[in-house]
Amino acid sequence: MDIITRLEEVILIAIWKLQENAYGVTINKEVSRSFQKKYTMGALYFSLDQLHKKGFVSKATGNPTPERGGRSKTFYFLTVEGKKALQRAKDHQEALWKEIPDAAFKKGEMK
Amino acid sequence: MKKGSPSPGKWAERFLSFLTQSGERTSITGDFAEIFKEKVANHGVSKARIWYWYQAFRSLPMFLRNRTVWILVMVKTFFTFSLRNLKKNKILSLINLTGLSVSIGLLLLVLLFVRSEWRVDRFQEHYDRICRLEYNDSCVMPSGILPLLEGKIPEIQNTVRLDWPNKTVAKYKEEVYSLNRTIFADPSLFQVFTLPLIQGDAASALSAPFNVILTESTACRIFGTENPVGCRLRIDERYDFTVTGVLRDIKDFHFPFDAAASFPSIGKMFGQKALTLLYDGFQHPTYILLQNKESLPAAAAKINTTLKKELKLNFTGEFKLRPLKDIYFYSKTLLGDQYHLHGSLQAIRIFLAAAVLIILMAAVNFINLTTSKAIRRAKEVGLKKVVGSSRAMLASQFLLEAVLLSVFALVTGFLTAQILLPLFSHILDKPLDLSAFLRGAYPFLLIGGSLLLGLAAGIYPAFVMSSFRPADVLRGHINKTGSGIGFRKALIIFQFSMATLLILASLVVFKQLRFMKNANLGFDKENILFLDLNRSLRSRKTAFKNELLRHPRIKDVTFSCRIPGEIMWNWGVEYGGEKKSVFVNAVDPDFIQTYGLRIVEGRNFRWEQNPDKSNRLILNQAAVRYLGMDSPLGQRLSSLPNGNGEGTVIGVLEDYHFNSLHTAIKPEIYYWLDWPHGRISLRLGAVEGGLPRAGLADTISHIKKTWTDFCPNYPFVFSFLDESFDRQYKNEEKLRGLFTLFTVFAVLISCLGLMGLTGHMVENRTKEIGIRKVLGSSSAGIVVLLSREYIRLMFISFLVAFPLGGWFMHRWLQDFAFRTEADSGLFLLAGMISLFVSFLTVVFQSGKAAAASPVRSLRYE
Numbered sequence: 001m002d003i004i005t006r007l008e009e010v011i012l013i014a015i016w017k018l019q020e021n022a023y024g025v026t027i028n029k030e031v032s033r034s035f036q037k038k039y040t041m042g043a044l045y046f047s048l049d050q051l052h053k054k055g056f057v058s059k060a061t062g063n064p065t066p067e068r069g070g071r072s073k074t075f076y077f078l079t080v081e082g083k084k085a086l087q088r089a090k091d092h093q094e095a096l097w098k099e100i101p102d103a104a105f106k107k108g109e110m111k
Numbered sequence: 112m113k114k115g116s117p118s119p120g121k122w123a124e125r126f127l128s129f130l131t132q133s134g135e136r137t138s139i140t141g142d143f144a145e146i147f148k149e150k151v152a153n154h155g156v157s158k159a160r161i162w163y164w165y166q167a168f169r170s171l172p173m174f175l176r177n178r179t180v181w182i183l184v185m186v187k188t189f190f191t192f193s194l195r196n197l198k199k200n201k202i203l204s205l206i207n208l209t210g211l212s213v214s215i216g217l218l219l220l221v222l223l224f225v226r227s228e229w230r231v232d233r234f235q236e237h238y239d240r241i242c243r244l245e246y247n248d249s250c251v252m253p254s255g256i257l258p259l260l261e262g263k264i265p266e267i268q269n270t271v272r273l274d275w276p277n278k279t280v281a282k283y284k285e286e287v288y289s290l291n292r293t294i295f296a297d298p299s300l301f302q303v304f305t306l307p308l309i310q311g312d313a314a315s316a317l318s319a320p321f322n323v324i325l326t327e328s329t330a331c332r333i334f335g336t337e338n339p340v341g342c343r344l345r346i347d348e349r350y351d352f353t354v355t356g357v358l359r360d361i362k363d364f365h366f367p368f369d370a371a372a373s374f375p376s377i378g379k380m381f382g383q384k385a386l387t388l389l390y391d392g393f394q395h396p397t398y399i400l401l402q403n404k405e406s407l408p409a410a411a412a413k414i415n416t417t418l419k420k421e422l423k424l425n426f427t428g429e430f431k432l433r434p435l436k437d438i439y440f441y442s443k444t445l446l447g448d449q450y451h452l453h454g455s456l457q458a459i460r461i462f463l464a465a466a467v468l469i470i471l472m473a474a475v476n477f478i479n480l481t482t483s484k485a486i487r488r489a490k491e492v493g494l495k496k497v498v499g500s501s502r503a504m505l506a507s508q509f510l511l512e513a514v515l516l517s518v519f520a521l522v523t524g525f526l527t528a529q530i531l532l533p534l535f536s537h538i539l540d541k542p543l544d545l546s547a548f549l550r551g552a553y554p555f556l557l558i559g560g561s562l563l564l565g566l567a568a569g570i571y572p573a574f575v576m577s578s579f580r581p582a583d584v585l586r587g588h589i590n591k592t593g594s595g596i597g598f599r600k601a602l603i604i605f606q607f608s609m610a611t612l613l614i615l616a617s618l619v620v621f622k623q624l625r626f627m628k629n630a631n632l633g634f635d636k637e638n639i640l641f642l643d644l645n646r647s648l649r650s651r652k653t654a655f656k657n658e659l660l661r662h663p664r665i666k667d668v669t670f671s672c673r674i675p676g677e678i679m680w681n682w683g684v685e686y687g688g689e690k691k692s693v694f695v696n697a698v699d700p701d702f703i704q705t706y707g708l709r710i711v712e713g714r715n716f717r718w719e720q721n722p723d724k725s726n727r728l729i730l731n732q733a734a735v736r737y738l739g740m741d742s743p744l745g746q747r748l749s750s751l752p753n754g755n756g757e758g759t760v761i762g763v764l765e766d767y768h769f770n771s772l773h774t775a776i777k778p779e780i781y782y783w784l785d786w787p788h789g790r791i792s793l794r795l796g797a798v799e800g801g802l803p804r805a806g807l808a809d810t811i812s813h814i815k816k817t818w819t820d821f822c823p824n825y826p827f828v829f830s831f832l833d834e835s836f837d838r839q840y841k842n843e844e845k846l847r848g849l850f851t852l853f854t855v856f857a858v859l860i861s862c863l864g865l866m867g868l869t870g871h872m873v874e875n876r877t878k879e880i881g882i883r884k885v886l887g888s889s890s891a892g893i894v895v896l897l898s899r900e901y902i903r904l905m906f907i908s909f910l911v912a913f914p915l916g917g918w919f920m921h922r923w924l925q926d927f928a929f930r931t932e933a934d935s936g937l938f939l940l941a942g943m944i945s946l947f948v949s950f951l952t953v954v955f956q957s958g959k960a961a962a963a964s965p966v967r968s969l970r971y972e
Contacts, residue, residue, distance in 0.1 A: 024142030041146075042170020045139060061138070067148055071141030 311356025513569025633767025
């Protein structure tokens with residue numbers, strides 16, 4: 001199976017971290033904080049849509065709140081598939097780094 | 112949202128909800144609203160609003176990507192439906208497609224023609240800043256005018272004088288080549304005009320006397336593969352010119368030439384005086400390059416003041432500067448088309464209008480046929496609506512069908528254009544190439560245009576068809592003939608009035624052309640044949656003439672400077688202390704006899720009277736009137752182009768049409784010149800009882816033999832006067848050709864539409880026809896019954912077409928000094944033609960139904 005992208009990874013982790021409170025605004029804040037740059041809402045929705053299609057997240061409509069002008073939120077939750085995908089990404093990352101000896105990395109850094 | 116709390120703005124919110132899909136709209140706009148509120152608290156309302164818009168725009172690609180997927184899914188279904196429908200109604204689709212593709216094809220051809228007309232001169236680098244110096248109607252100036260302006264008008268950056276194109280012969284290595292358009296040009300030619308030299312130096316090519324530059328094809332003709340630069344050419348057996356440059360062949364330039372000799376050569380050839388003429392020798396097109404295009408009015412005003420001061424003349428007219436962009440389309444010069452290209456904006460307008468009319472007619476067919484068959488699709492519409500389709504969605508499906516058809520018609524239209532192209536180029540006498548439309552922005556424009564056409568034709572049917580109410584349709588309660596009958600009738604009337612209008616227009620053009628070609632010109636153009644004179648004949652012209660006359664069929668031979676159909680020299684003569692512009696022609700005493708002209712007063716020149724040779728004049732009646740002579744005989748005129756510039760009137764010629772019937776007869780003055788360099792005209796006797804041109808071969812071989820005996824170095828070229836004279840009607844011939852083409856297709860398209868409509872009507876009334884026949888109606892009676900309605904519409908369409916056509920044709924005819932009338936017979940004929948053709952169509956369709964056995968038609972359900 002494909003490895004998820006870095007953006008998808010960050011979004012999935014954000015959703016995981018936010019638990020019951022993962023919806024557009026909060027996810028955007030988490031992702032922006034993680035990348036240390038402002039993220040466009042549209043880009044986020046698109047990625048969320050993709051993740052939803054792949055079955056990594058599930059959606060649920062919440063209750064309307066007054067600060068949103070009476071409009072409801074769409075909450076996102078991590079599915080089992082999503083968690084597996086995150087795990088795969090992590091394993092892949094570690095496996096990738098293991099192939100490079102520490103010494104070589106430090107040398108490169110000093111240069 | 113609570114009142115008073117800040118909002119991102121109505122339009123911003125609408126924009127965002129427009130972008131989002133219905134399923135996720137609330138949550139996304141909610142998210143936006145939440146952040147917006149936070150931004151308002153932190154940064155203020157305006158910044159928050161900017162953020163809102165910015166975010167919405169930044170997200171545009173993402174949203175669109177989402178939306179497009181759904182649109183594509185929908186379009187795919189629509190496509191399937193549309194194709195299915197087009198296939199189902201094969202005849203209907205075929206009629207629509209034929210009409211649309213023929214009309215698109217014609218429009219493409221017309222656009223191609225317009226494009227090629229529009230390109231003339233536009234390649235000039237200084238296109239905006241070049242203008243031509245003109246005086247009243249004259250586009251040519253004497254040679255000395257321009258030097259008067261030198262250094263006096265700061266607006267002028269540069270100038271160039273050219274010359275009236277002459278026919279010359281060039282001799283190179285004992286071979287003689289004719290150069291049909293030889294001009295003189297100032298050295299500044301290349302600074303004013305963008306004419307790329309392939310060989311030679313633009314700065315010096317035309318500076319010294321007896322330098323000449325040739326166009327590439329001329330150089331190839333003479334020198335072949337040899338390098339022409341530096342070679343010597345003997346021009347007219349008299350002057351040696353050195354080739355100093357080769358010009359790339361001139362295309363799309365209003366003043367084409369084959370060879371350009373340096374202007375200083377004029378001084379060496381005809382004396383320095385010829386370079387400083389002020390009042391005579393109007394033969395130099397004079398171009399001015401301005402510093403900038405805005406300075407044209409200022410420059411023109413200064414030119415007028417300067418010249419009026421310098422010329423010390425009582426001017427009635429005015430010097431004008433005609434910008435280059437107007438020269439091709441607007442200048443009415445007296446030069447022939449071969450020398451000065453002319454475009455006709457009128458022709459462009461007429462052709463465009465006709466092409467658009469035909470497109471409209473094809474669109475009308477589409478609208479009529481589609482709406483009349485709408486009933487067939489009522490069930491489809493009803494069912495779709497029940498299932499939940501919105502009206503907008505249905506309408507867009509019908510629109511898509513129309514657009515699909517018109518885009519398809521673009522492809523077939525292109526093919527139609529390709530098929531008609533040879534014919535079209537032939538009619539217009541202009542090589543055209545359709546591949547121009549495959550380059551640059553054209554494909555997009557064309558596709559865009561056909562999309563628009565589809566939308567325009569499809570919008571009304573889409574509106575009608577999507578309006579059916581499902582309950583009515585499914586219960587079968589619907590008007591069988593479909594709705595909007597009145598509108599459809601109006602469209603038929605429109606269509607037929609346009610077809611009749613085109614028929615009428617073609618008839619008028621035909622009639623005017625026939626009138627002009629058969630008009631009594633005041634001289635006999637049928638039996639005249641002419642040759643070009645050349646210098647080698649000068650000393651032996653009498654011997655040559657006598658040798659020609661030895662053939663029994665050659666009755667008269669005359670030498671003249673110009674022959675009918677050509678443009679006479681424009682000259683300023685002085686009479687009664689006034690300078691007046693007239694037209695002069697140098698002839699010999701046999702001219703009047705050869706052309707069968709009539710002297711109404713006085714006498715002809717006499718061979719035996721020597722003084723007749725230099726200072727005796729014959730005027731035409733127009734000249735007598737123009738100069739205001741009461742008793743013309745014996746009147747004296749001065750500053751003439753002959754011997755000593757003086758002349759006495761000895762005869763008055765009855766007015767005849769030296770030029771085409773476009774123009775009124777001009778004031779003409781004839782004088783006898785011993786050697787009028789120009790043409791030899793021969794009058795041939797008619798063979799009794801035979802065709803006018805019968806047995807000519809023998810005569811021509813005699814002429815040819817005489818020619819090769821006298822001047823073996825010159826190519827033998829002869830022409831018939833009637834042909835060359837009628838070439839003046841080339842524009843009308845083009846118009847006639849195109850009108851015929853347009854009319855045929857217009858009638859075809861409207862008949863196709865009519866055929867579809869009657870076919871549909873007959874189908875709807877099959878049962879009625881059957882019952883009528885059973886009850887004893889005759890076939891003819893049924894045909895009358897079915898066609899009556901259409902015939903009525905035809906007559907109404909005449910009420911539109913005739914006044915409109917009459918008015919248009921009256922306006923068109925105004926351009927001719929001598930014209931025929933668009934009389935009632937013509938209207939009658941036009942009406943008869945369109946009535947007959949459409950009656951035939953209707954009878955063909957209804958006849959089938961009327962002839963069918965009633966048993967069959969009653970059993971069809």
